[in-house]
Amino acid sequence: MAPLDLLGFAVGALRGHRLRTALSVAGVAIGIASVLALTALGEGARRYIVDEFASLGSNLVIILPGKVETTGGMPFGGVTHDLTLEDHAALARLGRLRRTVPLAVATETLRFQGLGRSVPVLGTTAEYLEVRRLRMAAGSFLPPGDPHRAGTEIVLGMKAARELFRGENPLGQVLRVGPARFHVVGVLAPRGPSMLGVDLDEAAFVPVGTAMRLFNRTSLFRIVAEVRIFAEMDLAKAEVLALLRERHRAEDVTVFTQDAMVASFSAILGALTLTLAGIASVSLVVAGVGIMNVMLVSVTERRAEIGLLKALGAADPQILLAFLAEATMLAALGGCLGLAAGAAGVRLLAWVYPAFPAAIPLWAVGAALTLSFAVGLGFGVWPARRATRLDPVAALARR
Structure with missing residues (x-):
C-alpha cells in the first residue's frame, strides 16, 4: 500500500x-x-x-530588622536592635551603594475640610522617588536634606488626592495627618494597583524624621539600597551585613536582594x-x-x-x-x-x-x-x- x-x-x-x-x-x-x-x-x-518586582526598581538590596533565617544556635539571650536612621546614614557611606532609602510605615487618617481618608503613610526621603522609578503628576517630591529633619511636607498618591480634594488643586493646601498639620507639595503620577506592598496611588509620603515622631517609632520598617553595578549585588549584600553586624554587635537583620526574590x-x-x-x-x-x-x-x-x-x-x-x-x-x-x-x-x-x-x-x-x-x-x-x-x-x- x-x-x-x-x-x-x-x-x-x-x-x-x-x-x-x-x-x-x-x-x-x-x-x-x-x-x-x-x-x-x-x-x-x-x-x-x-x-x-521590576516595578520596585532595579539592583535593590532590602534590609529588614530582625533575623528571619533559622540557625542552629540557641534562641535565648540575643538582642534585636532597632534599624535606625544612624544605620541608614552608615549604609549611605558604602561605596557600592548608589542610594539608600529609609522607610517608616503606618496607617493614618488624612483629613481635609471635613473629609477623612485612612491611607498608608510612608516616612522616607527624597531618594525614594529615584529608587522606585516614580514620576510626579504635579509639584515636587520630598525635599532633600537631613533625614532627621522634622519637615511638614506631604506628597499624595493620585487616588488619595482625588478623594480628599474632589477636583481642587491640592498643591499648597494644608491637611492633617493624625494630630499633625502638613503642606501638600506634590502628587504622584498613577502607578496602578500592586500586589506587592503598598498601593502607592492610595498612599501619602512625609519626611522620615517626622514619621518616626508621628508614629512614635524607634525602628525603621526597612531600608532599601540601590547597588551601583548589578554584578556586585552579592558583594554589596555582604558589605551591608558586615557593617550592620559590626554596629549591632550581632547579626540581627535580614538582607535579601531583589534578583534572589525574583x-x-x-x-x-x-x-x-x-x-x-x-x-x-x-x-x-x-x-x-x-x-x-x-x-x-x-x-x-x-x-x-x-x-x-x-x-x-x-x-x-x-x-x-x-x-x-x-x-x-x-x-x-x-x-x-x-x-x-x-x-x-x-x-x-x-x-x-x-x-x-x-x-x-x-x-x-x-x-x-x-x-x-x-x-x-x-x-x-x-x-x-x-x-x-x-x-x-x-x-x-x-x-
Whole structure:
C-alpha cells in the first residue's frame, strides 16, 4: 500500500463515522485547550510577579530588622536592635551603594475640610522617588536634606488626592495627618494597583524624621539600597551585613536582594505552571481512551475489509500503519482545534483582564501538539495490533 492509499484508507474510515469522529476530535481538543489555558495562567502569574518586582526598581538590596533565617544556635539571650536612621546614614557611606532609602510605615487618617481618608503613610526621603522609578503628576517630591529633619511636607498618591480634594488643586493646601498639620507639595503620577506592598496611588509620603515622631517609632520598617553595578549585588549584600553586624554587635537583620526574590518566585511559579499543565493532561488521557475505544469498534466493524486487504497481499506492518494513521489523524485534528480554542481563550482573557499578562509559552504549544500525537499513537497501537492478528479467511467468512 502506498502512503496515499494509507491516508485514503484512514480518511474513508473517519468520514464513514462522522459523529464518532467528531466526538473523539472534541475530546482531544478539550484536553489540548485545557493544557494551554492552564499553562497560560501559570505563565501569566509568573510574568506578573516578575513585572511587579521590576516595578520596585532595579539592583535593590532590602534590609529588614530582625533575623528571619533559622540557625542552629540557641534562641535565648540575643538582642534585636532597632534599624535606625544612624544605620541608614552608615549604609549611605558604602561605596557600592548608589542610594539608600529609609522607610517608616503606618496607617493614618488624612483629613481635609471635613473629609477623612485612612491611607498608608510612608516616612522616607527624597531618594525614594529615584529608587522606585516614580514620576510626579504635579509639584515636587520630598525635599532633600537631613533625614532627621522634622519637615511638614506631604506628597499624595493620585487616588488619595482625588478623594480628599474632589477636583481642587491640592498643591499648597494644608491637611492633617493624625494630630499633625502638613503642606501638600506634590502628587504622584498613577502607578496602578500592586500586589506587592503598598498601593502607592492610595498612599501619602512625609519626611522620615517626622514619621518616626508621628508614629512614635524607634525602628525603621526597612531600608532599601540601590547597588551601583548589578554584578556586585552579592558583594554589596555582604558589605551591608558586615557593617550592620559590626554596629549591632550581632547579626540581627535580614538582607535579601531583589534578583534572589525574583528567581525564587519564578522557580515556584514555573513549577506551578508545570503542575497545572500536568493536571490538564489527564483530560488528554481520557481523550486517548476514547480514541482507543473508537479504534476497537472500527476494527470490529471492518473485519471483512481487513481480511480482504490481507488476502490481497497487504502485510501486517501496512495494516498496522493504516490504523495508526487513523488514530493519529484523530489526535492531530483534535490538537489543532484545541490549539486554536486555547489561543482564543487566552486572547479573550487578555482582553477582559489586560493587566494580567496571560500568554501561552512556545514550549507549551510544542508540548501540547507532541502530546496529542503521542496520545493518538499510544492509544491506537492496541487496536491496530488487533487488526494485524485477524485471520483473513476467518474475517471474510464472518462478512
